[in-house]
Each structure stands twice: as C-alpha cells, then as structure tokens.
Amino acid sequence: DIAYAQVVMGHDNIIVLADADTLPYLQGELPDDILLESEIADIWMRDFSTVLPSKMVQFRYQPSYLRQSDSGYIQASFNRFTSRHGLEYTQSELIIDGGNIVDNNADKVIFTERVLDDNPEYNQAEIIEELKTVLGVAQVAIIPQEEDEPMGHADGIAMFISEDTVLVNTYGEPFRSLVLQALQQGLPDTEIIEVEADYSLQVWKDFVSACGINVNATVTERYIYMPTFGRENDRRSLDIMQAHSDKEVIPIDAQKVCFMGGSVRCLSWQVSGDNATKL
8 A cells, every 4th residue: 555655646646544553554654644544444445435536426335245244334434434524426226346347437337247146136228227327428338257256346357548448358268259249349439459467366265366467457537557466467568558548557566465356446446526625
C-alpha cells in the first residue's frame, strides 16, 4: 500500500484508508494528509464499494465464494464509512462484486457469466437491460468465466485501456474464441487487443494467485497503474498498453500482495465529483 500510494502521489489524488491499529505502520511513510482512519473490514475494496467513478453505483455484495454473513459484514462496514462522511451513491439489488465489472467509465462494461449465476431470477436479456439502466451505459458484454477460478471476476481477464480499446489475456482454445466472440458481440465498435499473461498456479486459502496478470490495473483519466511481478512479461505488457493508449502507463510492484488472489485494481476504490471532494 505504501509503495502504491507513493507512486500515485503527484499523478492522481489518493487517500489510504486504515484502521487504528494499522495507521502507525503508515505514518511516517506517507503524508498524514492522505491517511484516513476507517474500520473497513476487507482490503479488496473494488469488490464491495461503488463502481464507475462517474456513476457511483453499488451492487449487493453476496458472492458465492464467501459466506453470506461475511460478505454482509464487509459491505456494511463500507456503508458505515460512507455514511459517516456523507457520501452519496445509487444502490442496486443485483448481486455483483466489483471485480466482475470492467468499465470504460463512460458507456461500456464487461462482466463474466458469474453475473447470471448469481442472479438466477433474471435471464441474460433482462440482466443486460437492467445493467444498462442502472449504470447508464449503452453496451454490455458478458464473457465466459475462467474454469476453476472461484471468484469469476472479469478484471483478471480484460481491461479498457481507452474508451474504445480493450486489452484481453491470450487463452488457449476453445476458451479464447468464446471470450473474443462475446466481446465482439457485446462491444461491436471496440478494438480488442490480446496480451500474454504469465499465470501462477499458486493457491492461498482457496484463492488462485493474481500474480502475472497485468490487466488487473487501475485506470484513471490520464494514467494506467499496471501491476508488475518481476517477470519478463511485465515489459511486454507495459509496451502493448502504452502503444495503444494515450494514457501514461505506470508500473506498480504487486509481488507482495498478488499471491493472495488480488492486485492493484482490487485494492482500489475510485471516487469522483462531490464524494471525492468530501473525502
């Protein structure tokens, strides 16, 4: 977290949230004016907070890979934090965790089929229409989820590097063709570029490692914060991102956290407008 924040400072505004017991580890390493005490119950803020900074929508956090009591406790801790600071956002009853929402912060979003599994009362057409309405987007792509990946997140598969360009991991067949076809069908006017991932087979507490997956990046208005893992593939991925995006790509060393199943994007909650001003 310290290394991540130090890289972001000077590029984007950043706040680091930590509970009272953790703050002393950060004080002296980071400026006091970017530290905010909070009792949020999990580090993977992407999953249970709000999505699309320009829209600020929160879905119901009830993923199948967690006990409902645990997921409810985690999201409630976030909601207490936002209430304390007077933040405002829209809530939806759809069950979706934020790691399964890849967006261009404008008019396009990508999900895996986990969104259908978690909301069986809707068919695919109904899900897509509901997502278009609540998120205010024009295009929705629903892609296959990776086999044996318990979270079913889209942000380990693809990312937008511009409003009309998607970077997607290269896969073996037939999964590769299924992913590409779903992206082309849902996002017909979007350029799709493949990039190699250097997967790790390590498992930590039933969660598959996120090490080697460079697409789990945080994308802001002018920057892409791309996770790196000390591997040869890092440079190739960075070069491809930079060649196809007007944003500056900035590497973030994620080796000390990726083994837990998350990475740079997973650790990040993006806020804009009045809510950002309040924080």
